[in-house]
Amino acid sequence: MMKARRDVFQAIADPSRRAILVLVAAQSMTAGAIAAHFDTARPTISKHLHILTECELLQQEQNGREIYYHFNPEKIKAVADFIEPFRQMWEERFSRLEVLMKKFKTKK
Amino acid sequence: MEFKTKVHAGTGQQDLVITREFDLPVALLFKAYAEAEFLAQWMGTNVLKLESKKQGSYLLETKGKDGTVAFRAHGVIHDFIAGQKICRTFEMDGTDLGVQLEVYVFERLTENTSRLNMHVIYETAAQRDRVLKLPFTQGINWAHNRLQEVMKGNKHSS
Numbered sequence: 001m002m003k004a005r006r007d008v009f010q011a012i013a014d015p016s017r018r019a020i021l022v023l024v025a026a027q028s029m030t031a032g033a034i035a036a037h038f039d040t041a042r043p044t045i046s047k048h049l050h051i052l053t054e055c056e057l058l059q060q061e062q063n064g065r066e067i068y069y070h071f072n073p074e075k076i077k078a079v080a081d082f083i084e085p086f087r088q089m090w091e092e093r094f095s096r097l098e099v100l101m102k103k104f105k106t107k108k
Numbered sequence: 109m110e111f112k113t114k115v116h117a118g119t120g121q122q123d124l125v126i127t128r129e130f131d132l133p134v135a136l137l138f139k140a141y142a143e144a145e146f147l148a149q150w151m152g153t154n155v156l157k158l159e160s161k162k163q164g165s166y167l168l169e170t171k172g173k174d175g176t177v178a179f180r181a182h183g184v185i186h187d188f189i190a191g192q193k194i195c196r197t198f199e200m201d202g203t204d205l206g207v208q209l210e211v212y213v214f215e216r217l218t219e220n221t222s223r224l225n226m227h228v229i230y231e232t233a234a235q236r237d238r239v240l241k242l243p244f245t246q247g248i249n250w251a252h253n254r255l256q257e258v259m260k261g262n263k264h265s266s
Binding site: 013015088089090093098104 | 111112113114115117119120126128130131132133136137139140146149150151152224233234237239240241242243
């Protein structure tokens with residue numbers, strides 16, 4: 001069986017889910033209001049909301065009889081944080097390159 | 109804080125843009141990529157083959173202390189304009205990260221400064237995101253290996 005991967009990266013790889021995030025980031029909404037913005041079938045939207053909630057990009061809040069979806073900016077920050085070790089790896093390589101070529105220049 | 113090396117990874121996109129300014133004339137920056145001797149030193153890998161020309165190819169390999177191959181990557185050079193541009197493919201053997209297309213533009217800023225603009229395009233957005241996680245995953249692996257070594261040492265002494 002395929003292991004369900006529910007990380008932030010998986011969640012934002014889908015264009016419909018990105019569209020939902022953009023929508024909810026502007027304003028908290030109910031599932032019905034979100035679905036009204038798309039031509040997609042309601043169960044499909046529900047599935048997307050489920051995935052986005054599971055990886056905590058969206059948070060649910062009960063408001064009377066309605067459930068509102070909120071955008072969680074902390075979680076999207078995880079994407080930026082993930083890039084940091086990669087950036088540092090290149091920073092190290094480039095610094096080595098600079099030192100190496102400077103030495104070569106002065107030797108010439 | 110402004111970093112020298114900038115990585116731009118658009119959410120859900122399948123490419124990366126990496127830029128870095130160097131305190132080097134553009135000719136020297138280019139040389140670091142075009143000549144095996146230099147590439148090997150700053151990349152910390154053996155360069156088994158590097159044909160810096162159009163339709164050339166290259167092969168990189170790093171061996172671990174025990175002699176096993178820890179890293180092996182290869183690609184072809186699609187475009188090569190001396191001092192200005194390299195367009196090549198890159199593929200790491202033994203991974204399912206796919207092939208990536210890399211466009212390197214070497215830009216002269218002043219007589220003694222230059223900028224490298226790297227545009228890297230992956231097969232899918234998911235593969236790009238896995239590559240972004242590599243330093244993190246490797247860090248974990250290295251930590252595990254060290255842990256294992258330490259524990260092995262303890263076993264012998266006990």
